[in-house]
Amino acid sequence: MGFKFDWFMKGMLGAVLLAFLWPEPGAKGGFLQPELLNKLGVALVFFLNGLALSLASMKDGALRWRVHLLVQCSTFLLFPLLGVALLWGSAGWMAAPLQIGFFYLCALPSTVSSSVALTIAARGNVAAAVFNATLSSLIGVLLTPLWMAWVLHQSGGNFAVGPVIVDLLLWVVLPLVLGQFSRPLLKDWASRHKGLLQKVDRITILLLVYTSFADTVKEGVWSRYNPLLLLQTVAGCALLFLLVLALTQWGARLLGMPRGDRIASVFCGSKKTLASGVPMAHLIFGANPAIGLILLPIMIYHPLQLLAGGMLAQRWSSAEAAPS
Known part of the structure; x- marks a missing residue:
């Protein structure tokens, strides 16, 4: 499985470019009404996630406790601790919104589909991957905003947890639960139209990317920073990914996991979700004019993890297939 520069990747670049060329419709007060449109988009994304979530498919991987321990600790402890180290190490030379963006990347749950x-x-333990990637998504609804609240409070920022929790319950948890309860009625229909629903999900995310960057462009945020900011982001994402990749592989060997479990642990424990990260950012940072800059690290990390993950999957699959 190699990296593919598919229509969604092209769409992300197109959404960012459009925001720089024509930000007015997607910025606050624009005719797209982003204040309402963004929340409806978030609800739609998580309703579709709930509709696609098969809890029954998780049961086969539920007993692999060492995989669960490594993946969830990597996602919600190791990554955030590295994020704290990055905040400390980059103080004074990295733009504050980019620092917050890197920590937001570190606080996000794992991604389901690519993991x-x-x-x-790579011929790993698929049941363990399904269980842990799905569990990570559910845990992240609670832990991601709590990590962000702690970090923003430590940095002296004004972060009101109460309204964010209410928004998460209303626009994330409720649609997710409604999607799950709709499965008995809509499961067969959703299965037949899986491709269409995935496109609707991805187009909604692209719309959220556009409104994020449109507001940032209209507020003149990008003009305040050095053009080397993009290079900083790429370098930071690459370093973060390599560190976590090495540490999860070491942890899997330390726990004595068999090959299939190690593969599932590394892929689930090193991934971060763009699909949930963009919608959640609108609820956590919706009023922040630099939201486009905050989202930059996850938008760079996403293709990077797919590229590196695809090469690793090919290597591990070939090693397994090779005659002994």
Whole structure:
């Protein structure tokens, strides 16, 4: 499985470019009404996630406690601790919104689709990957905003947890639960139209990317920073990914995992979700004019993890297939 520059990747670049060329419709007060449109988009994304979430498919991987321990600790402890170290180490030379963006990347849950797909391609334990990637998504609804509240409070920022929790319950948890309860009625229909629903989900995310950057452009945020900011982001994402990749592989060997479990642990424990990260950012940072800059690290990390993960999957699959 290699990296593919698919229509969604092209769409992300297109959404960012459009925001720089024509930000007015997606900025606050624009005719797209982003204040309402963004929340409806978030609700739609998580309703579709709930509709696609098969809890029954998780049961086969539920007993792999060492995989759960490594993946969830990597996602919600190791990553955030590295994020804290990055905040400390970059003080004074990295733009504050980019620092927050890097920590937001570190606080996000794992991604479901690519973690499972890469585990399949590498001939790893698919059941363990499904269980842990899904569990991570559910835990992240609570832990991601709590980590952000703590970091923003430590940095002296004004972060009102109460309204964010209410918004998360209303626009994330409720649609997710409604999607799950709709499965008995809509499961067969959703299965037949899986491709269409995935496109709707991805187009909604692209719309959220556009409104994020449109507001940032209209507020003149990008003109305040050095053009080397993009290079800083790429370097920071690459370093973060390599560190976590090395530490999860070491942890899997330390715990004595068999090959299939190690593969699932590495792929689930090193991934971060763009699909949930963009919608959640609108609820956590919706009023922040630098939201586009905050989202930059996850938008760079996403293709990077797919590129590196695809190469690793090919390597591990070939090693397994090779005659002894």
